[in-house]
Amino acid sequence: MEIKEKTAARTWIEKNAHALDGWMVDAFTSFAARLSDKNKPFPCVPAVAGFALDQIQYAFIEGGEAAGSSFASILKNYSGNWRQYGPYTSLIVFSNLPHFEGGIEDYEQLFWQILSEAGSLDEEDWPADIPEDPEHPLWQFCFHGEKYFVYGASPAHQKRRSRHFPYLMFALTPRAVLEQFSKDKRKAERTRASIHQRLAAYDSVPIHPELKQYGEKDNFEWRQYFLRDDNGRPQTCPFAKARNKNRQKPVF
Template sequence: MKTIDTTTRNSKNITQDPKLKLKSDFEDFILENEHPCMMAQTVFSMDKVQLFEYPSFGTAETAQKLIRDLKSYVENYDFESNDFETFLAVFPNSPKYSEIEFEKLLWKQLHFLHQADHCDWDQEVSADPENEHFSFSLCGKAFYIVGLHPQASRKARQSPHAALAFNLHWQFEKLREMGTYEAIRDRIRDRDRALQGTINPMLEDFGSNSEARQYSGRAVEKGWKCPFHH
């Protein structure tokens, strides 16, 4: 595991340091290409992304490293602040997966993470991926997980490298508490439509359908069954 230094971007340093180059690749993807997710743009512009690099995707070995990093992330998260952060796990050595291949490895990695996690499931959400209140729990906290990879059909998911973004479910509840959730949601969907011509057909509000259908970014079939079971 390599922690990515979150210092100010410097073209000379980026050229010399592959770790900074990796972070720069994602900053360009989010900040320079009219990415529709304003929340992603906010956390990158405010340097609120903790980016970690892992050598392999979909393995038990990676899960052991990832769960330690996530545990530290949760323990140090400031839940009293209105500033949001994102944990980004990047797998730069990965080949260009098809959407099906990426989806299978995403759920395989989450399965291994669940096995490595010794905390109880967050009681604020369901552990049943068929339930409309499902959200993935790690280190005792619910996360909304966003799969990203170069071959994604949605432009907003076409990251420079395969990656998993872990966003605390608490952040969305905080937006609702602040009274800004609906306005931000609608603007993101409008921007997504402007970018690709349509909004992501998988996007639904929490409580309308299981968010497990949204994780990989693929437009899953109506009868799709989540491969993960708690």
């Protein structure tokens, strides 16, 4: 199997590392080290479980004009198959940007540009039960009929270590997976408490005030997707603006 525009499990990558580009091996190895660290546990408890159970899927994209279309192809593939991977599945997409140098806001712009470009290539209608306005508390990123929570990390993050990674990284978790976690209220509360406790120990800045629960009146999902080291953020959702424009010229 070729890895281009497809997803692969941990065991496949470990077995076929010799056939992958060096940056792909480096990205996966860095991710694996972080998710398996027992001395400083990664804050997202479900992600750690998904890694250990080999239910996470991985994909790799090169920066440039084709980044958005590659991302869209990968996400379409995952959207049609995620239910077979297990209850702790997520999709991790690593992006190679060898010639890019920038700060957090520059990576933030790239994050939204790739996500928006992929969104513009979605072949399915936006789900009827999800508002298209990101300023609505029930809005969330959708693709190929599936609803997702999206997490972004970058090399520019320093203080918010939970968002630091050597490559621009996207983590997409189906909303149905998150809803399954929440069915057991007591377990969900314990998991959230554990995540917050780990975040406090992992990052050198306080927990971001935008980390709230989906559906709460004062929660806006897009604000959680790419958290800066400080509490700053764009005034309006970049995805909303980009969806109304034609293809943007890549800045990376």
